[in-house]
Amino acid sequence: MLVEQGLIQVYTGTGKGKTTAALGLAVRALGQGLRVLLVRFLKAEHPPSGEILFLANSPGLDILTAGVGGIRQGQDREGLRRSVTETFTEMKRRLAMDSYDLVVLDEINGVLRRDLLELGEFLQFLDKRAPGTELVLTGRDALPEVLERAHLVTRMDKVKHPLDQGIGARRGMEY
Numbered sequence: 001m002l003v004e005q006g007l008i009q010v011y012t013g014t015g016k017g018k019t020t021a022a023l024g025l026a027v028r029a030l031g032q033g034l035r036v037l038l039v040r041f042l043k044a045e046h047p048p049s050g051e052i053l054f055l056a057n058s059p060g061l062d063i064l065t066a067g068v069g070g071i072r073q074g075q076d077r078e079g080l081r082r083s084v085t086e087t088f089t090e091m092k093r094r095l096a097m098d099s100y101d102l103v104v105l106d107e108i109n110g111v112l113r114r115d116l117l118e119l120g121e122f123l124q125f126l127d128k129r130a131p132g133t134e135l136v137l138t139g140r141d142a143l144p145e146v147l148e149r150a151h152l153v154t155r156m157d158k159v160k161h162p163l164d165q166g167i168g169a170r171r172g173m174e175y
Contacts, residue, residue, distance in 0.1 A: 003034065003101045006133040007151035008126060012109055012142040015156030016174075022104045022136045023051050026061070029134075034101035036061045039091045041084055042107040042139075044069030049175040062100075064091055077116075084116045092125065095133070102134045109139030112146065119145065 009025075011018040026036045038061065043049070045067045048056075055061055068083035095103070111117050126149050129135060137146060147153055162168075169175055 003132045003134055006101075006129065006131060006135065008149055009134070009136045009152040009154070010109070010142050010147060010150040011136065011138045011154050011156065012140060012147075013154075013156040014140060014158040016158070016161065017156050018138040018140075019106050020051075021154070021156075022106060022138050023055070025136060026055075026102060026104055029102045030058055030060050034060065035099065036102045036104070037091070037094060037100040038063045038104045038106065039087065039108075040065040040106045041087060041111045042066065042069065042080070047175070050172050062094070064094070080114075081116045084111050088117055088122075095130070099130065100133060102136065104136045105138070107139045108137045109142040109146065111139070112143050113139070113141045119143065122146075123149070 011021050023038075026038060029036050038055075040052075040063070043065065045065050052063065052065075056063065064087060066083045066087040068080060091103075091105075094100075108117075108122075112119055112122060123145055126135070126146070137150075142150075142153070
């Protein structure tokens, strides 16, 4: 591990750019020779997003995708819970076997807010993480218990959004 003191960063809020900011940090870390684990919750594997297509074969980067999309409401709750639990368990297994300098938990705030993962188990993970591992937690509505443990919190607020104007997600811009 190259990071002496790993911090907890939270990117939250209703605005666009939380995942984009986290992936920008991942690119920066990779450029400095750090090892990165990107864990994607609530995002489907298909169609793959542009950033995943670009980063997939980057040296020093491992990607773990839950594979079940669940950003929007109305999905099969038990299927989502199973997917999240399996992905979280696999992430912990990987962290126990290998060392990473940066771990991005994309959409984990939504997972916790929707009670798809036991909050106590997640807080225990935060409290017992390796001291040299930087964690980035993304997603709307970060819970107060998570914010209390964070060293850096960035709130991205929506002022105006294309969806409000009837403009859907665009390939290469939103995915």
